[in-house]
Each structure stands twice: as structure tokens, then as C-alpha cells.
Amino acid sequence: MKYAYYPGCTIFGSGLEYQISTLAAAKELGLELVDMPDWNCCGASSSPSHGHDLTLALQARNIAIAEEMGLDILTICNECYNNLAHAAILFNENQSKKDEINSLIRDTGHQVKGTVKVRHLLDVVLHDIGPEALEKLVRRRLTGLRLAPYHGCLALRPPEIAIDSAENPTSMNQVLEVLGAEVVPFDKFTAACCGSSVLLTQEDVALRLSYNILKGAKDAGADAVVTMCPLCHLNLDFKQKRMQKKFETELGVPIIYFTQIIGLVLGLSSKELGLSKNLTSTKKVVKFVESLPFST
Amino acid sequence: MAVSVQKTDVVRLDQCDPNFIREVEEAGGVNVQACYQCGTCTGGCPTVFAMDYTPRQIIRMVHLGMKDEVLSSMSIWVCSSCYTCQTRCPRGVHITDVMSALKSISIREGRTPANPKGPVFYKTFVDIVEAYGRMWELELSLKFTNKAEPEIPNKLAMLLRDAPLGLAMFTKGKLPLAPHKILNIGQIRSIYENIRAVEGEK
Ligand code: SF4
Ligand code: SF4
Numbered sequence: 001m002k003y004a005y006y007p008g009c010t011i012f013g014s015g016l017e018y019q020i021s022t023l024a025a026a027k028e029l030g031l032e033l034v035d036m037p038d039w040n041c042c043g044a045s046s047s048p049s050h051g052h053d054l055t056l057a058l059q060a061r062n063i064a065i066a067e068e069m070g071l072d073i074l075t076i077c078n079e080c081y082n083n084l085a086h087a088a089i090l091f092n093e094n095q096s097k098k099d100e101i102n103s104l105i106r107d108t109g110h111q112v113k114g115t116v117k118v119r120h121l122l123d124v125v126l127h128d129i130g131p132e133a134l135e136k137l138v139r140r141r142l143t144g145l146r147l148a149p150y151h152g153c154l155a156l157r158p159p160e161i162a163i164d165s166a167e168n169p170t171s172m173n174q175v176l177e178v179l180g181a182e183v184v185p186f187d188k189f190t191a192a193c194c195g196s197s198v199l200l201t202q203e204d205v206a207l208r209l210s211y212n213i214l215k216g217a218k219d220a221g222a223d224a225v226v227t228m229c230p231l232c233h234l235n236l237d238f239k240q241k242r243m244q245k246k247f248e249t250e251l252g253v254p255i256i257y258f259t260q261i262i263g264l265v266l267g268l269s270s271k272e273l274g275l276s277k278n279l280t281s282t283k284k285v286v287k288f289v290e291s292l293p294f295s296t
Numbered sequence: 297m298a299v300s301v302q303k304t305d306v307v308r309l310d311q312c313d314p315n316f317i318r319e320v321e322e323a324g325g326v327n328v329q330a331c332y333q334c335g336t337c338t339g340g341c342p343t344v345f346a347m348d349y350t351p352r353q354i355i356r357m358v359h360l361g362m363k364d365e366v367l368s369s370m371s372i373w374v375c376s377s378c379y380t381c382q383t384r385c386p387r388g389v390h391i392t393d394v395m396s397a398l399k400s401i402s403i404r405e406g407r408t409p410a411n412p413k414g415p416v417f418y419k420t421f422v423d424i425v426e427a428y429g430r431m432w433e434l435e436l437s438l439k440f441t442n443k444a445e446p447e448i449p450n451k452l453a454m455l456l457r458d459a460p461l462g463l464a465m466f467t468k469g470k471l472p473l474a475p476h477k478i479l480n481i482g483q484i485r486s487i488y489e490n491i492r493a494v495e496g497e498k
Pocket of ligand 1 (some may be wrong): 312330331333334335336337338351352384386387388389391473489
């Protein structure tokens with residue numbers, strides 16, 4: 001299983017541990033992630049200021065690079081996924097829009113043909129690897145670990161690009177269950193918006209939405225919230241202290257990438273998975289997992 | 297929350313712009329005319345508590361051509377682009393895309409927004425991508441704070457408030473002090489130039 005790997009800009013900064021754990025886990029999972037040469041930003045929040053064509057043109061250069069590699073794109077960020085998948089579908093289906101955007105990127109030396117698919121890593125784990133193969137790789141089952149699976153918005157909506165049901169997604173639940181974890185009741189929050197896109201412009205709104213999610217996890221008795229997007233992760237983890245202050249509630253909920261959880265189950269060390277880079281301490285979870293026996 | 301614009305419940309037909317709906321469609325607002333005002337969008341909107349007009353009202357105001365009211369609303373900047381409304385709309389209205397289109401029309405026309413931080417954020421974002429081909433979080437947050445808080449005491453207060461978080465990120469190696477610029481930055485700049493040329497023709 002070979003993909004053109006599009007990591008997205010957060011890997012250099014706030015999403016560092018997502019990158020570390022993705023690369024480490026992919027190796028164990030048998031996924032070959034080939035670097036996309038000189039990939040550019042997906043333009044996450046670009047469309048309001050230059051119209052949608054800039055966003056599409058930024059995707060087009062990346063999509064063309066993947067086409068030149070002859071591989072489908074694999075991304076780990078919900079926002080990158082949403083932007084790239086939207087554009088790929090549009091280019092594959094709409095010849096005139098493709099021509100228009102190809103004209104905008106004519107001086108880059110790249111042109112989109114409209115042949116690649118865009119995938120999210122969670123979807124690849126669940127459908128390309130599959131639960132049975134994943135189960136065979138499990139070295140220690142997470143018996144007794146209570147996890148809240150958080151899918152977020154942009155890999156589920158709108159329907160054209162959804163990897164799962166928009167209202168009742170279960171992709172992450174399925175993966176965590178294969179790993180032997182106890183999935184806490186979290187249906188009300190798993191696809192709720194964390195507000196990360198308005199974090200800088202409307203901080204009060206973003207904090208309120210994220211707080212609801214973390215409170216939901218805490219009330220459900222979760223040991224950690226499991227994420228699949230560096231922007232959701234940043235919001236829930238990085239801003240957690242601020243939420244505690246604003247809403248005068250002790251939270252202290254570890255926010256852990258699903259790749260870190262998978263890595264632990266496959267027998268990788270917390271260091272190999274960047275688990276000290278998460279802002280809210282993950283020590284308790286790591287200690288618990290490390291106390292679990294390896295299967296023989 | 298401070299909402300700077302007087303909310304209206306009167307429709308002044310003489311001040312409505314019949315071309316507005318076309319403009320919104322051209323900027324990406326697919327099927328906006330198909331709305332039958334059921335309110336499903338509003339019912340599921342996670343940020344409606346901070347809006348001055350609900351998503352359903354915004355769509356109706358677009359129909360009526362209430363351009364000034366819509367573009368000076370808080371709602372368009374509060375929307376977090378979660379796509380819940382667009383996914384649920386029984387009429388296939390691309391409501392999230394309408395909200396984005398409204399932001400872009402507001403910025404293009406240089407309107408005074410109800411939330412001045414909105415345009416500052418989006419412009420800062422695209423400028424950084426033009427400069428490096430990739431996002432650089434440190435510059436985004438510093439430039440944003442600098443421009444979004446024109447008063448010096450507020451600027452300093454914000455920087456001071458954010459400093460401990462920044463330091464925590466830095467010590468974990470998550471706050472690089474230089475951008476990870478792409479090699480062929482000229483390619484990205486050419487895209488921006490071509491976009492500007494097309495925008496200029498319109
Ligand atoms: S859900 Fe769709 S049809 Fe119903 S009010 Fe909203 S935009 Fe109109
Ligand atoms: S996309 Fe915007 S308007 Fe629609 S439900 Fe989400 S926040 Fe509300």
C-alpha cells in the first residue's frame with residue numbers, strides 16, 4: 001500500500017507529534033508513505049480573501065505533483081483532506097473548471113489531469129488495511145482504557161467528500177475497538193465542531209465549542225480524547241488551560257492522536273510516538289498502557 | 297458580544313440590491329435560490345448563539361438583496377465552516393459556501409466588517425502562503441495580533457497573555473523560529489499573480 005504523503009503545514013509546528021507518530025505507525029502498519037516533492041499549503045483559510053479559485057489552484061499544484069508520482073494522496077489533517085478531496089472530485093468531474101484552474105497554474109510547470117483520489121489516514125487504516133489485518137498487528141490490547149473518539153467536521157462533511165456518516169460516524173470507534181479499548185458514549189460530540197477555524201477571530205466561540213466537547217468527554221469518564229486532525233487537536237489541547245479558566249472547571253483531559261494510540265498498541269515506545277509533545281500531560285495514559293501485558 | 301451594527305427587522309425594498317443573489321452565486325453560493333426557509337440550517341448550527349442573524353435569515357436576506365445588512369452582519373464571521381447546515385439542507389443549498397462567499401465579497405469590497413479581526417486573519421493567512429508557499433504559525437499569530445489589536449496596550453496585553461503558551465510550544469519543539477519555505481516559491485507567486493490578473497479583468 002503506497003501513497004503520496006501530504007502531511008500539511010502543521011507538522012513543522014503544532015502538529016509535530018502527529019507527524020512523528022504517523023511515520024512511526026505507518027512503518028509498522030506496512031503503509032509506504034512517499035514524500036511529495038515540494039508540496040505547498042492547502043490554503044486552509046484562503047478562500048475568503050481571494051475567492052475560491054486561489055484555494056483550488058493551491059490544491060491543483062499538489063494534486064498534479066501526486067499525479068506525476070502516479071499515486072493517490074494520503075493526508076492526516078481534516079482541513080487538508082477537505083480542501084484536497086473537494087478539488088480532486090471537481091477536477092475529475094468538471095472539465096471546464098479543471099481547464100480554468102490549469103490556466104491559473106500554467107507557469108508552475110504542473111498541470112492537473114484529474115486522475116488521483118485523496119484519502120484520510122483513518123479511512124486508509126479502516127478500509128485499506130482493514131480491521132482483521134489490524135487486529136493481527138495488535139501486540140497489547142488496550143483493555144480497561146476508556147477513550148472518547150473525536151472525528152470533528154471536515155472529513156465527514158459535506159457528503160461529497162465524507163469518509164463516514166456525517167451524523168453517526170463510527171470509523172474511529174471501530175479502530176479503537178479493534179485495539180481493545182473501551183469506547184465511551186460520545187455520539188453527541190464526536191462530529192460536533194470544535195471551532196478551530198474561528199480560534200483567532202472569535203476566541204470566545206471557539207472556546208465554548210471546545211469546552212462542550214471536553215466536558216462531554218470528562219462526563220463520559222474518558223481517560224483521553226482521540227483526535228484525527230491537527231487543527232482540532234491544537235484547539236482542544238493547546239487552549240485547554242484557557243477553557244479551564246474561562247469556565248472555572250478542572251479539565252485535564254489528554255488529547256491524543258489516533259496514530260499515537262495505534263503506535264502504543266503496536267509496541268512502539270512513547271518516545272517514538274512523540275507522546276511528551278502533547279500539551280496536556282499524557283503520562284497517566286502512557287503509564288497505564290505500558291502496564292498492559294504484551295500478547296504472545 | 298459587541299455587535300456594532302443595528303439589527304433590522306424592516307426590509308427597505310428601495311435599498312435592496314436585486315443583483316446580490318447573482319453575485320453570491322458567482323462567488324460559490326450554489327442553489328441559494330432553492331431555499332424554502334425550513335430552518336434546518338439554523339437548528340443545527342453550533343455557532344448560532346453568537347450570531348446576529350440566523351443562517352436561515354441570512355439566506356432569506358440574500359434572496360431579498362439586503363446586501364448592506366448581510367455584509368455588515370456578525371453572522372458571516374462567526375460561522376466556523378463546519379458544513380453541518382450544508383449537509384442537512386433538504387434543498388441542497390450550499391450554505392457554508394454562501395457564508396464563505398459573503399466573507400470574500402465583504403473583503404473584496406473593503407466593507408467595514410462587524411468583526412474587524414475576520415478580514416485581518418484571512419488576509420494575513422494568504423500573505424504568508426504567498427511568501428513561503430506554506431503556513432508559518434508563529435508569523436501568523438504575531439502578525440495577526442499586531443494588526444487585529446491596533447491599540448498598543450491591547451497588543452501588549454494579548455502578547456503577554458499568549459506568551460506562556462508560546463513558550464510551552466517552543467520548549468516542546470513545536471514553534472519553529474523560521475518558516476519551512478518551499479523550494480519553488482516562484483511557482484506559488486505565479487499562481488497569485490495569475491489570480492490577481494483574472495480578478496483585475498472582472
Ligand atoms: S436548511 Fe436549506 S432550505 Fe432550510 S432554511 Fe436552511 S437553507 Fe433554507
Ligand atoms: S457552516 Fe457556519 S452557518 Fe453552517 S452550521 Fe456551521 S457554523 Fe453554522
